[in-house]
Amino acid sequence: MDWVVIGQQTWNGLTNGVAYVIFALGLNLIFGVLKVTNIAHGEFFMLGAMLLVSLQGLLGMNFFLALISSTLLGAGLGFLCNRIAVRPLLTASPLSTLLSTLAVSYILLNAGIIIWPFPKTVEPPLSGTLNLGVVRITGASLVTLGLGGLVIAGLYFFLSRVRMGKEIDATSQHMVGASLVGINVKRVYDLTFVIAGALAAIGGGLVAPLWQANTTMGQYVLLKGFAIVVVAGMGNVLGCLWVGLLAGIAEALFGQYVAMYHKEGFLFGVMIISLLLKPEGLFTKR
Amino acid sequence: MLRKHLVPLTLLIVAILLPFILTGDYFGHLLVMTCIFAVLALGLDIIIGYMGQISMGHAAFFGIGAYTSALLSLRLGLSVWLSGLTAIVFVGILGFFIGYISLSRTRGVPFAIVTFGFGLALWLLCANWYNLTRGFSGISRIPHPVIAIPWLPKIEFKSPFSYYYLVLACLFLTIYLIRRLLQCRFGRAVIAFRENESLASSIGVDPLWYGTLAFALSAALAGLSGAAFAHFVRFITPNLLGMDYVFMMLIMVIVGGKGTILGPVIGAAVFVLVPEWLRVVEQFRPVLLGIFFLLCIIFLPGGIYPGLVALWSRAFPSQKL
Numbered sequence: 298m299d300w301v302v303i304g305q306q307t308w309n310g311l312t313n314g315v316a317y318v319i320f321a322l323g324l325n326l327i328f329g330v331l332k333v334t335n336i337a338h339g340e341f342f343m344l345g346a347m348l349l350v351s352l353q354g355l356l357g358m359n360f361f362l363a364l365i366s367s368t369l370l371g372a373g374l375g376f377l378c379n380r381i382a383v384r385p386l387l388t389a390s391p392l393s394t395l396l397s398t399l400a401v402s403y404i405l406l407n408a409g410i411i412i413w414p415f416p417k418t419v420e421p422p423l424s425g426t427l428n429l430g431v432v433r434i435t436g437a438s439l440v441t442l443g444l445g446g447l448v449i450a451g452l453y454f455f456l457s458r459v460r461m462g463k464e465i466d467a468t469s470q471h472m473v474g475a476s477l478v479g480i481n482v483k484r485v486y487d488l489t490f491v492i493a494g495a496l497a498a499i500g501g502g503l504v505a506p507l508w509q510a511n512t513t514m515g516q517y518v519l520l521k522g523f524a525i526v527v528v529a530g531m532g533n534v535l536g537c538l539w540v541g542l543l544a545g546i547a548e549a550l551f552g553q554y555v556a557m558y559h560k561e562g563f564l565f566g567v568m569i570i571s572l573l574l575k576p577e578g579l580f581t582k583r
Numbered sequence: 584m585l586r587k588h589l590v591p592l593t594l595l596i597v598a599i600l601l602p603f604i605l606t607g608d609y610f611g612h613l614l615v616m617t618c619i620f621a622v623l624a625l626g627l628d629i630i631i632g633y634m635g636q637i638s639m640g641h642a643a644f645f646g647i648g649a650y651t652s653a654l655l656s657l658r659l660g661l662s663v664w665l666s667g668l669t670a671i672v673f674v675g676i677l678g679f680f681i682g683y684i685s686l687s688r689t690r691g692v693p694f695a696i697v698t699f700g701f702g703l704a705l706w707l708l709c710a711n712w713y714n715l716t717r718g719f720s721g722i723s724r725i726p727h728p729v730i731a732i733p734w735l736p737k738i739e740f741k742s743p744f745s746y747y748y749l750v751l752a753c754l755f756l757t758i759y760l761i762r763r764l765l766q767c768r769f770g771r772a773v774i775a776f777r778e779n780e781s782l783a784s785s786i787g788v789d790p791l792w793y794g795t796l797a798f799a800l801s802a803a804l805a806g807l808s809g810a811a812f813a814h815f816v817r818f819i820t821p822n823l824l825g826m827d828y829v830f831m832m833l834i835m836v837i838v839g840g841k842g843t844i845l846g847p848v849i850g851a852a853v854f855v856l857v858p859e860w861l862r863v864v865e866q867f868r869p870v871l872l873g874i875f876f877l878l879c880i881i882f883l884p885g886g887i888y889p890g891l892v893a894l895w896s897r898a899f900p901s902q903k904l
Contacts (some may be wrong), residue, residue, distance in 0.1 A: 334692050385881050391692055392637050396837060397880045403830050404873035411866055516826055520703055523696050531693075538893040558711040565707075569684075574699055576688045 304432040306549040312438040312507060314545020315445035319500040320518055321525040322452060323493030329469035329532030330489045332391055337363045337378055338497050339519025340405035343512055345371050345498030346505040349411060352418040360422035364444075365504040368495045370433040375494020379487055387486075402515075411510040416511035437506040445503055449538065452496070456534065465489055469532060517561065521548075524568035530578020540579070595755065602747055615857045617848075618750035622757050624835035624847030626804025627798050629761065631833075632842030633770070635777030637695040639829050640681065640702030646709060646803040646824030648674045648809025652714060653725045653819055663728040665812040671803050671865045678802020683795045690780075699829075706824035721820035725813050740814075750811050757804060758844055764800075773797045782823025836871075838879045840886025849888050 320342055327335045348367035352358050356483040358366065380396040406469060423436025455462035468475040468485045476482045501514070508514065525544055529536030544564060602611060623645055630638045648670045655666035685697045709716050717721065728749065729737040740746045763772045772793040775783035780790045813819050822828070831854060839850020857875065861868040883890055 302598060332698070382877060382881075384603060386884075389884060392695070395637065395692060395695060396833060399830060399833065399878060400873050400877035400880060404870050404877065407869035407873060411870070520700070524700070525694055527693065559707065562704045562707045565704045569697055569700050569704075570694060573684060573688045578695060 301431045304430075305552070306553045307546050308311040308432055308438070309433060310546035310549030311542060312441050312445075313504070313543040313549065314518050314547070315442055315449070315522055316500045317518070317525055317545055318538050318541030319445055319448055319496050319503070319580065321522040321529075321541050322449070322534065323496035323500075325403065325492045325526045325529070325532060325534060325537050326465070326469075326489055326496075329534070330465060331383065331387070331394075331486055332385055333387075333394045333398070334391070335378075335383075335397060335493070336519065337382070337405060338398075338493070338513035338522065339517075340402045340409065340450050341371050341374055341378075341497035341515075342518050343409055344374065344375060344405065344514030345417020345501030346419075346510040346514060347413050347417070347512065348498070348499075349502040349505050350419055350510050351413075354417075355392045360420070360440075360506075364499070364576040367502050368498045371501075372491045375490040375492075375497075376487060378494070379490035383490070384483075384486070392568040402519075406512065406515065409515075413512055416509045418509055419505040421506040440506060441503045445500075447498055448496070453493075453534075455501045463489060465492075520561070521564055527568055528571045528579055530580045531577060533580045536578065536580025586763060598751055598755075599668060601746075602744055606608040608743050611747055613855055613859065615750055615815055618754045619815065619830075620806050620835060620850040620851035620854060621754050622750070622811070623805055623808035623832060624839065625754075625757050625844070626801045626808065627832050628836050628841055628843075628847045629773070629801040629804075630825045632846075633765070633773045633777060633799055634794060634806030636690065637833070638698045638798070638801070639695050639833075640700075640705075641802070641805050641832055642697035642826075642828035643702040643705040643824045644674050644710050645812070645828060645832075646676055646807035646819075646821065647677065647705065648708050649813035649819045649823055650709065650722070650809075651806070652810035653722050653813040654715070656726050657724070658720065658831050662809045662895075663726055663814055666744045667728075667807070667814070670810045674801030674806025674809070675799050678805075679799035679888065682798025682802070683791070686791055686794045686798065702824065702829065705823065709824050710821040716821065718844065719820060721818055723818045724818040725819070727814050727817065728810050746815050750804060750815075753807060753811060754848075757807075758848075762844060769796065815818065830876075834876050834879075836882075840888035840890075843886075844887050846888035850886070857860060 320338070323341075324335060324338050327333055346369050348370055349360075349363045352363040352366050353360065353579070356363075378398070378401055382401045382472075383394050385399055386393045421437030422440050423433065425436050425441070427434040427436075456466050457463070464475070464480045464485050465488060467478075467480060468482055472482060475485070500518075501510075504514075521544065525537060526540045528544075529540040544567075547567075548560050548564055551563045555563070601614060605611075605614065623641075627638065627641050630636050630641075650674050651661070651670035652666045655669055656663050657659045659666075661669070663690055668851045681698070681701050685694055685701070689697050710718055712718075726748075728740045730740075738745070740749050765774075772783065772788045772790075775788055776794050776797075784790050809823065812823070834852045835850035836847050837850070838853060839848065840846025858872060861871055864871060879886075
């Protein structure tokens with residue numbers, strides 16, 4: 298065991314973990330509020346990254362401006378997805394929205410493959426590295442972690458302090474009760490999808506400088522997001538944070554010490570075992 | 584007696600005559616693919632249509648069926664019939680365990696996610712176990728089935744024309760099997776699983792046991808379909824276990840009409856034909872296919888076949904199909 302490697306991998310895992318958390322939070326929000334499993338979420342993430350690349354490359358925007366624009370586009374996409382594929386099917390069985398969002402995901406993925414046939418690399422907004430003792434911290438990972446932390450804190454503040462956020466929370470606790478006290482549930486649904494779409498796009502944008510941005514990244518992150526949401530408990534926001542960070546670190550360490558190729562399989566294995574032991578999620582109280 | 588068997592008999596005769604009407608290797612290929620995917624869709628429909636659950640891990644069973652049969656016949660030199668049978672049994676057993684584990688704790692959306700997780704774990708295993716599967720290089724030159732009985736002419740199932748009759752036999756066997764099973768205790772237990780699980784278990788039907796058996800059967804049919812695919816196309820890659828096939832199988836069952844016999848068959852035919860018609864738009868094909876699927880889910884939630892039946896009974900109210 299080498300402490301430098303462990304420290305480095307923990308840092309790398311933590312940066313990835315923050316992106317997973319942001320992604321899983323949106324997924325979990327949609328599940329908690331609408332009881333819908335949004336398969337298209339991974340493609341929102343992918344489009345967030347790819348749009349950022351294109352906005353940077355074609356329009357010459359700087360990283361932060363491009364990130365904000367792609368986030369807004371992601372929010373719009375979430376809104377459209379809700380109106381087209383989810384709202385007409387809300388009264389049908391929950392499995393039909395699973396299928397319709399699967400169709401949306403397939404459309405977006407293949408559109409993405411047409412538009413961006415090749416992987417892209419993104420210039421990190423902060424170049425240079427910081428040597429903290431023995432662990433190397435790149436500027437890119439610092440930006441991801443910092444901005445990601447801000448986004449998570451902001452979301453937490455929004456859901457617990459701002460009226461609109463509280464309406465979302467209320468609806469996720471009890472839809473009928475929420476509508477009885479005068480909350481416009483349909484508007485809350487729209488808002489939830491807008492926020493979730495924006496979160497996914499931010500997540501994609503934040504990891505774009507760390508990973509290579511390509512069109513298959515959405516599928517990978519979707520499954521990790523599912524694993525995190527399922528382990529934490531569907532509809533549980535705070536559980537998502539701990540499980541997501543832990544998943545990122547565990548994955549990095551597993552990749553380093555056990556088998557690089559099987560680190561994704563490892564996460565799914567943990568998810569399956571956790572689901573079988575505690576189907577309602579680790580952080581859900583009975 | 585005659586009336587009861589009229590529709591299946593007509594369909595059988597039409598199916599047998601079809602290669603003489605649609606001649607040529609191109610149509611032959613499409614017909615074979617339709618039959619292979621129809622078996623797959625019928626298998627998945629046991630879970631979606633009769634059990635009322637969604638399995639998103641079935642592409643793994645399809646792919647593992649293909650790999651098992653291909654590797655056994657290629658590496659061990661087994662006859663294709665034996666390797667195919669082994670693949671079906673192996674995938675059935677695998678399906679039994681995965682089905683038992685998933686059904687013992689989850690239903691509905693978590694069930695879909697767990698089966699998805701299993702499917703992806705198997706997909707990753709298949710893609711990364713290079714020594715066995717040769718990863719994304721795929722396995723090629725898989726042998727085709729041959730009937731070689733001494734003193735009789737050797738029959739090679741190589742051309743689409745001959746292979747069609749082989750997979751058609753598989754398809755009709757599958758349909759026969761599913762129809763018979765639905766009429767006996769097993770089928771009623773599976774449908775009870777969908778309708779009211781707690782009521783079923785309260786009168787002594789063990790939902791977990793019957794559900795697991797149904798899942799295993801469904802997986803075995805996917806294995807059969809995969810084996811038939813491998814020995815016809817003769818080149819397989821880990822993509823068979825991937826997301827694309829998960830999506831395709833769901834399209835076939837949902838668009839065709841879940842919970843019916845002819846629905847998944849129609850779904851398979853639509854699924855084979857529509858991409859062919861969309862060839863003109865080449866790279867936009869998957870996008871249009873996705874839009875087609877989305878429109879079907881929103882506007883035709885029951886599927887094409889029930890829609891056709893409704894149209895028929897409106898046009899001829901006195902005639903029952």
